[in-house]
Amino acid sequence: MSRIHFHQTIFGPINSRRLGISLGINLLPTNYKLCTFNCIYCECGWTEVEPDTEVNFVPATEIVIQLEERLKELKEEGVIPNSLTLAGNGEPTVHPEFGAIVDGAIALRDVYFPDARISVLSNASKLEDPAVLKALKKVDYNIQKIDAGTERTFQLINQPKVPITLREVVDSLKQFKGNFVVQTLFLRRELDGVRIDNTTEEEITSWLALMKEIRPRRVMLYSIERETPLRGIEKITKNELARIAARVEKMGICAEFFD
Numbered sequence: 001m002s003r004i005h006f007h008q009t010i011f012g013p014i015n016s017r018r019l020g021i022s023l024g025i026n027l028l029p030t031n032y033k034l035c036t037f038n039c040i041y042c043e044c045g046w047t048e049v050e051p052d053t054e055v056n057f058v059p060a061t062e063i064v065i066q067l068e069e070r071l072k073e074l075k076e077e078g079v080i081p082n083s084l085t086l087a088g089n090g091e092p093t094v095h096p097e098f099g100a101i102v103d104g105a106i107a108l109r110d111v112y113f114p115d116a117r118i119s120v121l122s123n124a125s126k127l128e129d130p131a132v133l134k135a136l137k138k139v140d141y142n143i144q145k146i147d148a149g150t151e152r153t154f155q156l157i158n159q160p161k162v163p164i165t166l167r168e169v170v171d172s173l174k175q176f177k178g179n180f181v182v183q184t185l186f187l188r189r190e191l192d193g194v195r196i197d198n199t200t201e202e203e204i205t206s207w208l209a210l211m212k213e214i215r216p217r218r219v220m221l222y223s224i225e226r227e228t229p230l231r232g233i234e235k236i237t238k239n240e241l242a243r244i245a246a247r248v249e250k251m252g253i254c255a256e257f258f259d
Ligand code: SF4
Pocket: 035, 036, 037, 038, 039, 041, 042, 043, 044, 047, 089, 090, 091, 122, 123, 145
């Protein structure tokens, strides 16, 4: 597959389906993916490096310097980002100075583009770390992944590389007291008798029960957009996403979908 790697620490801005004009801040290595999950749909490809591998992360001070340089350029060019987004080649919260980078991004946002949001795209696997939790509580758009309603489907879709269960993810998300956003990618795949499907009635019912339990301020539903590392994944239609979103709205939780 053609995998997407961000070869710079600061990338874009790109036009994001969910975040508008988004300036990316890649906290991970620039030449490979580093993640605690190995999602079958990941645009960065398979997770080939173990999450506990020794990594030379770009220091927080250097990331903040690079971010400020890029923000100055955007200001001069008249480009106004909607979001400064911590994401990139994997799970951003694995950076050991995640908190300092969040603080630096917030301070620079306030100076250069006060209307832009600070967004983080995360998989909720590092919330046992108090520093990560504290930093995520400061951002405007704390977007956390829940792709399944049942443990079996969670393991099949997200294939965590660290020991974690869906129940642990859900319980740890309760620490945000509803001040976060859930993102869920819906998909189906059946090959050689193995079915991976988070759109069955059983899955949707279980997933809705989780939403009811954690009550995020918003839920983002989306489908695959590009080639995936596991072949044969079906793209869920806009109508199907709309039907699921309507069920979320019925519970009094904002939902939006992106196909
Ligand atoms: S959590 Fe995100 S970066 Fe990690 S494997 Fe899944 S989609 Fe890729």
